[in-house]
Amino acid sequence: MKIVLDSVAKGPRDTALPATSVVFETGQAALSRAETEQRPTVLGLIASGRMRPDSGTVTIDGRTDFGAMRRRIALVDAPDVCEPAPDVTVAGIVAEELMFAGLASHPLAVRRRLAGLGAAEYARFAIGTVPPTVRIRLLTELALLRTGVEGVVIVSPDRHGGDPVEWWRFARELAGRGIAVLVVAGDASAAAIAASALVSRQFPAEEDASAPQTFDEDPGRDDTDDLFRPESGDLIVENS
Numbered sequence: 001m002k003i004v005l006d007s008v009a010k011g012p013r014d015t016a017l018p019a020t021s022v023v024f025e026t027g028q029a030a031l032s033r034a035e036t037e038q039r040p041t042v043l044g045l046i047a048s049g050r051m052r053p054d055s056g057t058v059t060i061d062g063r064t065d066f067g068a069m070r071r072r073i074a075l076v077d078a079p080d081v082c083e084p085a086p087d088v089t090v091a092g093i094v095a096e097e098l099m100f101a102g103l104a105s106h107p108l109a110v111r112r113r114l115a116g117l118g119a120a121e122y123a124r125f126a127i128g129t130v131p132p133t134v135r136i137r138l139l140t141e142l143a144l145l146r147t148g149v150e151g152v153v154i155v156s157p158d159r160h161g162g163d164p165v166e167w168w169r170f171a172r173e174l175a176g177r178g179i180a181v182l183v184v185a186g187d188a189s190a191a192a193i194a195a196s197a198l199v200s201r202q203f204p205a206e207e208d209a210s211a212p213q214t215f216d217e218d219p220g221r222d223d224t225d226d227l228f229r230p231e232s233g234d235l236i237v238e239n240s
Contacts, residue, residue: 009053017039020056030182033185076136119138136154151180152182168189
């Protein structure tokens with residue numbers, strides 16, 4: 001599966017989202033930069049087929065089919081759209097997602113699912129209080145339980161704090177499982193991830209040799225017009 005957003009824009013004079021181009025596909029983790037409160041969600045909605053742009057084109061496997069995108073791409077944790085209320089318990093969220101996926105959602109099933117995800121200790125926590133990477137992993141893994149989902153668009157994980165390198169590592173793990181992954185985050189997170197990748201390149205013994213990467217050679221450079229397209233899919237950075 002390959003999703004291509006070509007110069008998509010939204011709103012009067014492109015105020016909701018300026019012209020943005022993004023590519024993400026099966027087996028690759030892509031990072032798209034979007035700043036301001038509204039733009040990450042707008043981009044996430046368009047990239048998952050849930051909103052049509054005012055200009056530009058969106059294709060899935062070379063054709064325009066928003067219905068197929070909605071069926072095959074899960075939108076994860078988008079502010080004001082699909083983020084869970086901060087006071088809902090983790091167990092409650094798991095039960096609801098299991099039900100949506102057509103799976104058993106009784107308390108034992110919830111406990112087993114949380115144990116399988118390594119998050120059993122957070123069952124009684126409000127989702128707004130769990131560590132950022134735990135939250136992102138949990139919500140994404142639950143979204144992938146739904147029938148037909150082959151890709152995910154994770155919106156603004158950096159708004160929860162924590163180290164962006166950690167959730168980026170998880171995005172790469174997902175891609176390694178054959179999932180198409182797009183993460184929409186801010187410039188600061190993109191710079192931190194690029195800097196970490198550069199360090200890993202300079203000290204390769206500390207990096208997992210089984211996870212090939214493409215690095216931003218100059219994290220301080222304005223990459224507005226650059227699109228890094230690695231053969232095996234680890235880092236694509238766009239600036240919107």
